[in-house]
Amino acid sequence: MTGGLPVVETRGLVKTFGDDVHACASIDLTVRQGEIVALLGPSGSGKSTLLRHLNGLTRPDSGDIRVLGVDVVTAKGAALRALRRRVGVVFQQFNLVGRLTVMENVLNGALGRVRGPRYGIVTWPKSVRVEAFEHLDRVGLADRAYQRAGSLSGGQQQRVAIARALLQRPELVLADEPVASLDPETAASVMDLLVRVCREDGLTMVCTLHQIELALQWTRRVVGLRRGEVRLDEPTGALDAVRLRGLYLSDPVTVP
Amino acid sequence: MSPRARSAAPSPPRPAPASPPGRGVPGLPRVPRSGRRMAAWGFPLVFAVLGVVALDHLGVGVGGLVAGFGEVVALLARAVPPTLADPATTFAHVLDTLWMAVAGTALATVPAAVLGVLAASRIRTVRSAALGVIVACRAVPDVVFAVFFVAAIGIGPLPGVLALGLHSVGMLGKLFAEAVEQADTGVREAVAGTGAGPAQRLLGGVLPQVAPSWVAAILYRLDINFRGSVLLGAVGAGGIGLDLKTAFGFTDYREATGVALVTVAVVLLVEGVSVALRGQLLGAGGARAVPAVHATRVPWTRGRFATHLAGWGALALAAVAFWRVGASPAALADAAAGSVRALGDFFPPDFAPVAGLLGGGLLETAAIALGATFLGTLAGVPLGLAAARAVAPNDGVRLGARTVLVGLRSIPDLLLVLVFVAAFGLMDGPVAGTLALAVFTAALVAKLVADDAEELRSGPREAVLSAGAGPVQELTVAVLGQLTPRLTAITLYALDVNLRAFFILGIVGAGELGYALSQHIRALNHDVVTAIVLPVFVLVLAVEAVSARLRSVLR
Structure with a gap:
């Protein structure tokens, strides 16, 4: 899929934690509109x-990041x-407020488009409540x-989280290990839901996964990362599990 | 440098244990010396030595202890049967005291919430400034605030309310900030990820998470403030505390017992309500599915009804309390103006009249606090462990310990001090004060130990039991092993509380410095009052600093 406009573009993205943890070592990545991309790699x-x-x-140490045409590195405040x-x-981890109702958690997805703070369901406009309810129905x-x-x-909590994300009316969906806390069967149904809504609504999705099978089954393109570098970037059709497993093999031992 | 395994490895052969890198020497590695270990062993030793020295300095010996408790028993014998000369007035005064506590707590809530959020801010200067205000409010005892406000606007409930409110801002602000810091950052990120602004993030991502612990903190503080408002009665805020002090002043012990029993009953009632409500709040919520009949109309579930009832009820209660204590906006403005004027009376401090007794008085104050903490901890730790479900050998022991604990806790500190001073006489004020505070400390320590012991993780205990440990081994390894840092923190906290209790001793005139304080309060020598309070205050801050350092090492 090369025709779409670029939604995500990173150039030379570097991020280091502490002195020696190179989380991102100069990453170049382009994701185009409508793509469903898996980021695969070991912990x-x-x-x-x-x-x-x-x-x-x-925030990166250096490099450029453009998302939906916005320079993320310099964006702050209202622009961000x-x-x-x-x-x-x-x-x-879903990141829901456990003691609030499902509805209130979904409604939080609309915070970006209403003005002022909200507390409790009735403080939300009825139109938003209806929309939230529709998304809940959808999941x-x-x-x-x-x-x-x-x-x-x-699994249900993750569905609520997906409804919350949908209420944002997003153009891009970022999913960070969305099914890593779930059992295999539930994981499959949540992945199915996530991919289905993205396809139906024409959303772009970037999804980190650490299970090879899920990446092969649900996404169209796999970007393999290792030690903060892109080691592999290919359409899913050209890949097989054996090749992907290479990402996870330990390096030759280098004892100082 | 070949790794040499212990050669006596039994068959079947196991993989050789890895030797520590860089050392080929077999055998046990030495336990490294660390500040942590030094503190863990050093603190109890130093504390015990200081406690014994302090008790010796004060002249509290085993014989004296026995005789003293004999005096207390004799006093109690003269205090039965209890009487109430004028029950209607007594109950009205209890109610006054209750309203004072409610109004003081309500007054503290809003500034504490603002400060709590600011103190959890990521901006360093904002955080430090808010923490500074919180620490200052906490450090000054409510009695000192009360003396100040009485000087500023005269006697009555309002100065008591202002004192409770200002002091409560300290504790509430700290607890609020801790709750915000502990809130799940994932939720905050999720809310931030929707493009929410700062106020929306606060209300959508933080407040729903911290609401139960905030309300629990407020209820807990209300509980404390009721005890505190009893005390404030004795310095001019009126209410039940004044009745207590008057009855003891006239040596009318049967009347004193009557008033004390009413007070204790209300303390228990307030605590009971507070504990029950907190239990409700922090407990698990209903898991029943609610059928969504009308898509967007929120159904009135029991939980929602209860929340609304409690919320609006609390607001109404606070409004009534403000009305009862006369805390109108105009009165509050007057109080602010009066406070500014009163500052001139209190500053600069006049050290001249007390220069001779400050040194000895401070030493005595420190000795009373140390001795009381030592005795109280000795009694309180076993009591607290026995009262914890996770530790008590059986339900009989646990319920017995619980009963003793709750009974001791419900006696207001002022009452304890009054009883012991009445039994020993003012001449033996330091000994009476030490013993009264020791009883109070035992109850405090036991409560904190019991709470902590209840929350112990059961995993380590199960592991120790699975290894075939007996009950005593389980206690030392799995219970005390987990509790040690907490015990240190609790002891230091009790010491801190006991140093502040100097001001209570002062109200009844126990101890050299306390007697001087009560005289100068009565004579309205406010600049001398400051001269006595400031050094004690510095002592309290010093203990706090040591305590903070120790806790960070032991963490």
């Missing part, structure tokens, strides 16, 4: 760090918030709207 390969740069939750509104994020949890989010199962 510590820098995939989550890369993802967090794309909506400004983490405006960009974040257009980028939906799905987290590994199959309409009947749970007024239940405490913390009382749902992991």
Whole structure:
């Protein structure tokens, strides 16, 4: 898929933690509109760090990042918030407020487009509430709207988080290990939901995964990271599990 | 440098244990010396030695202790059966005291919330400034604030309310800030990721998470403030504290017992309500699915109804309390103006009249605090462990310990001091003060130890039990092993509380410095009052500094 406009563009992205942890070592990545891309790699390969740069939750040491035409590196304040509104994020730990209702958690997705703080469902305009409810229906949890989010199962909580992201009306979806906390069966159904809504709405998605099978099954392009570098970037069709496993093999031991 | 495994490895052969890099020497590596280990062993030793020295300095011996408790028992014998000369007035005064506590707590909530959020800010200067205000409010005891406000606007409930409010800002602000810091950052990121602004992030990502712990903190503070407002009665705020002090002043012990029993009953009631509500708040929520009949109309579930009832009820209660204590905006403005004027009376301090007794008085104050903390901790730790479900050998022991604990806790500190001073006489004020504070400390330490012991992780205990440990081994390894840093922190906290209790001793005139303080308060020599309070205050801050350092080492 090369025809679409670039949605994500990073050039020479470098991020170091402390003195010697090179989370991103000069990463160049372009993702075009409508693409569904998996970032694959072992723990510590820098995939989550890369993802967090794309909506400004983490700032790079050097390099350029353009997302949806906005320079993320220099954006701050209102400009950064405006960009974040257009980028939906799905987290590994769901990041719901457990003691609030499912509905209130979904409504938080609309914070970027209303003015002023909100507390409680009735402080939201009815139109937003209706829209939130539609998204809940879409993820199959309409009947749970007024239940405490913390009382749902992991898979259900992630569906709520997806509904929250959808309420942002995002153009780009960033998913950080969205199914790593779930059992295999639930993981498959959540991946299915995530990919389906992105296809249906024509959204671009960048998704970090650490399970090769999920990447092969659900995405069209795999970017393999290792030690903060892009080691592989190919359409899913050209790949197989054996080649991908190379990403995870330990390096030859180099004892000083 | 070949790794040499212990040659006596039994069959079947195991992989050789890796030797530490850089050293081929087999055998046990030495335990490295660290500040942490020094503190862990040094603190209890130094504390015990200081405690014994302090008790010796004060002349508290085993014989004296026995005789003293004999005096207390004799006093109690003269205090039964209790009487209430004028029950209607007593109950009205209890209610006055309660309103004072509610108004003081409500007054503290808003500034504490603002300061709490600011103190958890990521901007260094903002955080330091907010923390500075919080620490200052906490450091000055409410009694000192009360003396100041009485000087500023005269006697009555309002100075008591202002004193409680200002002092409460310290604790509430600190607890609020801690809750914000502990809030799940993931949720904050998720809310930030939607493009929310700062106020939206606060209300959408932080407040819902911290709300239960904030409300719990407010309820806890209300509980404390009720005890505190009893004390403030004795310095001119009126209410039940004044009745107590008057009854003891006239040596009408049967009346004193009557008033004390009413007070203790209300303390227990307030605590009971506070604990029950906090339990509700922090407990798990309903997991029932609520059928969404009307898509966007929020159904009135029991939880939602309860939340609204509690919220609006609390606001109404605060409004009534403000009305009862006369805290109108105009009165508050007057109080502010009066406070500015009163500052001139208190500053600069006049050290001349007390120059001779400051040195000895401070030493005595420190000795009372150390001795009381030492005795109280000795009694409080076993009591607290016995009261914890996770440690107590059986339910009988646990319930017995719980009962003793709750009974001791419910006695206001002022009452304890009054009883012991009445039994020993003012001449033996330091000994009476030490013993009264020791009882108070035992209750405080036992409560904190019991709370901590309840929260112990069961994993290590199960692991130790699975290894075939007996109950005593389990106690030392799995319970005390986990609790040691907390015990140190609790002891230091008790010491801190006991140093501040100097001001309570002062109100009844116990101890050299306390007696001078009560005389100068009565004579309105406010600049001398400052001269006595400031050095004690410096002592308190010094203990706080040591405590903070030790806790960070032991963490």
